[in-house]
Amino acid sequence: MASKTPVGFIGLGNMGNPMAKNLVKHGYPVVAYDVFPEACKEFQDSGAQVMDSPADVAERADRIITMLPSSPNAVEVYTGANGILKKVKKGSLLIDSSTIDPAVSKEIAKAVEKMGAVFMDAPVSGGVGAARAGNLTFMVGGVEQEFDAAKELLTCMGSNVIYCGEVGTGQAAKICNNMLLAISMIGTAEAMNLGIRLGLDPKLLAKILNMSSGRCWSSDTYNPVPGVMEGVPSANNYQGGFGTTLMAKDLGLAQITATNTKTPVPLGSLAHQIYRMMCAKGYALKDFSAVFQFLREEENL
Amino acid sequence: MASKTPVGFIGLGNMGNPMAKNLVKHGYPVVAYDVFPEACKEFQDSGAQVMDSPADVAERADRIITMLPSSPNAVEVYTGANGILKKVKKGSLLIDSSTIDPAVSKEIAKAVEKMGAVFMDAPVSGGVGAARAGNLTFMVGGVEQEFDAAKELLTCMGSNVIYCGEVGTGQAAKICNNMLLAISMIGTAEAMNLGIRLGLDPKLLAKILNMSSGRCWSSDTYNPVPGVMEGVPSANNYQGGFGTTLMAKDLGLAQITATNTKTPVPLGSLAHQIYRMMCAKGYALKDFSAVFQFLREEENL
Amino acid sequence: MASKTPVGFIGLGNMGNPMAKNLVKHGYPVVAYDVFPEACKEFQDSGAQVMDSPADVAERADRIITMLPSSPNAVEVYTGANGILKKVKKGSLLIDSSTIDPAVSKEIAKAVEKMGAVFMDAPVSGGVGAARAGNLTFMVGGVEQEFDAAKELLTCMGSNVIYCGEVGTGQAAKICNNMLLAISMIGTAEAMNLGIRLGLDPKLLAKILNMSSGRCWSSDTYNPVPGVMEGVPSANNYQGGFGTTLMAKDLGLAQITATNTKTPVPLGSLAHQIYRMMCAKGYALKDFSAVFQFLREEENL
């Protein structure tokens, strides 16, 4: 264990913090950075080393993982004035686990390549709980020869590491999955709500859907109707889980990606609008399955 | 076997014909009727008895199954000038396997009750193949005490007979399932199409969705992208399966039902419009998974 | 004036009451009926004659106007146990100003014709204010030869009486207009909201739209953004005007009509869903231009 070389970690937020700690647990010396001093402080107190900028991290570590909230943050961390690329070493492996526009991933990859380093996009599926438990799923895009090197690190934080293809396909896979997830979740909420209003018992209806062609993850594993399943956000007033704002963000990425590739996504587009409206109607911090609650509210004159 | 009393069967179309024949195979003497003489002729040639009207069927049989294309047909067959109710016997069991508006089922049920008979709605899931093989799924609504009597007949034609609740809930369950099915199918088509345009291999993307939260029947059992699965309509130029016009019809029922109960179904409603447009763009007779083909067509200046 | 024969009026609600009173003002003896005794009482106190049932009205008057809230009410008033048709005189002129499904208008028309009387559908545009002021717009469907006779009465209550074609086309014209109105109103709200968020002054943006191809009644006559125009509901906290529930009702009719004629109405269908959701989110009694307020609400974490 003693001989492990340092791993850089940039972005110590709700997700990044437990991810970086899992690297530490696996014996990797971690050199970290976050734009918020408090996030750095907390991490430092747990025994890790904290740098002053992404550039400084790149000076110390030739394997770096970034976990950032949005495309502009990622661009800044890589290509900004004190960005990774200012001091990156040749041959470094840079892995971005942020969920961002795959076109931006490709641009960053080009800039990284020019410096003689390697870039992979590796967005995650699974929330804070999975980050803590170290069982995230990583969807990885980049040069296939580097996948094993990336996997070595990612398996410390996730139980599932999938190679998706060239740079940007990790983002693509995540965006496509989440768009379909949003669509099936709203569809499940609509179908359950309509069935209940037509006199069906919710548990019975869920059972029927799950043995029929309407079956989906949202109906059989994460049912949005309170009382149908245990241990899911709908059983706990839609607390925890995957927040409505995060789903709205991912659908926004799907929308932009679809617009730029001229791909028709009528339901994905409407799903985006619905989650956007929910954000403004008090559902921002609830789990995204709360769309059932949003749709079931009744007219009240 | 010799002592079985006759069973009436009205509606000998693509679905009704093989269903009625399965009753015959199980030893039930069938007395049948269809508004099209050719349909009657074909059935008579196979050894069954054919009547001149629904009323005549009701005179001969105290258990009757109806399988009709739409709400107005069902109303006519039950309450029309030569309808079942003209000669129905007290205590008769009338089972309607048509897919119609549950509100219409309830109206028919009331009229049937007034005559001292029993009505159940029992729409099916599964197509012509399942009708022939006798493994349809029946979703049954009506008085629970009569369910066993209905089940005795329905198990001759289906492998799955589910009690859903009071009259109309069989229709409700079918409509809700098919609405969710349409939504997930279009969603799967959108997600697969977007992923492919973003550089993902279709089989790999399907595999990723199926192990993630985007998983649904349309992605893991009936994938709409040619080349991803064997033995599904997408592998056979979208022939066979469940036709786009039939899906559009069921979505129309969902729409009317939702409108009448003031239930918001934004995605169900848009799914209806998409299948409606597909019907007019040459997809009417293709399997409903052809929505992938409809969406993938590229701009061609 | 003395020689005018009585005119029947059935349905003395918010709209019917002032309409009937305008007939009285024009010198017509009115014999009226409403299912609610209080509505009858109020009308009787103003000097008119009140009957016990639609049938009794038909016995006394050979010209009858009906103004009812929904299709089932209209069916009941015409063909129910004490309905108009029980005692209608041959040659009577029956005018229905309710907004209902044109297919129902046609069915009623058939039943009326069988009794040797004439039926016309004549839904109105304009609200309670226009009903009081006698400047409603009537869209009239029915046999053209009878149009003049209908117009004689309708001009007492409206300033605009338009002949649309055969029975049902009055309803069709109203439904189509209101569907387009809902679409343009939501579109105007979306465009104004987006423009404001992009830094445009609302008054200037409205001015630009109104001199450009985005111009519509909702932008130039009934702008939904507070502060842009005087004397419209948006200037008065969306009070008065045309209620969101009424718009949702008309869009429901458009939806059912489109479904039954297999007509694709993607935007009309989504507009319906939006007004349906608004009804459940506290906007039911606000003017339908409040969709601007519904859409502008901001995320508030």
Place this chain on the structure above:
Amino acid sequence: MASKTPVGFIGLGNMGNPMAKNLVKHGYPVVAYDVFPEACKEFQDSGAQVMDSPADVAERADRIITMLPSSPNAVEVYTGANGILKKVKKGSLLIDSSTIDPAVSKEIAKAVEKMGAVFMDAPVSGGVGAARAGNLTFMVGGVEQEFDAAKELLTCMGSNVIYCGEVGTGQAAKICNNMLLAISMIGTAEAMNLGIRLGLDPKLLAKILNMSSGRCWSSDTYNPVPGVMEGVPSANNYQGGFGTTLMAKDLGLAQITATNTKTPVPLGSLAHQIYRMMCAKGYALKDFSAVFQFLREEENL
């Protein structure tokens, strides 16, 4: 006239070419550039001067107008290796008439300001015909003090020059107008199609809409139904006018802008999807009012 200083013009496409020629007609010496040599050749043959790059144009002229097809083109022309900013003179006035993302306009404006020059966005409304006739409408964003200087040039090419506010608001106004236009056009097509199927005469229906609250530019000035109006694309097989691909492009900009500002635009978003689908179904080069034809196609089994 003799003393007029040269004006630069970059982008000599279908729109730019006649716009630049109108500047020449008004006595301005024009120095031009286009990435396509043929476009330059044609322009040179008409007596104007052609440069080798945007930078060279900037060296010769301190007032420059750019008319480019998309955001990346605009970025390249301004900030690229041979871009305007390489040789721009202090105090120059740079006017971009391209239709692009207002966020990109703002970024370009910042880069221009750093060089001590002035940037304004001034997208146009009106097509090739209006460009030739010199009666385009310009929507202008930028510092108000510079508006008069811009207007002097723009009035040579347009009959309407509107000041909208700070940089980016010209784009914003155009995008909002066109989004509302697309929505009303589709809405008009849906309403006309539904009305026709319900038995209304198209001309009569248009007349009713135009005197009612459904009235809009698409119904009263540019009606999409063949036979209703003369001199519009619908009277000429949807040739000429504003192409479906162009509308799809503008709706894509609206979509991206709305996503980035978290503004819900449900109808705008669905309108985008509909024009996107039309592009792939053979309507790419037809006028955008052809959505009527797209929606009216009937099921044909």
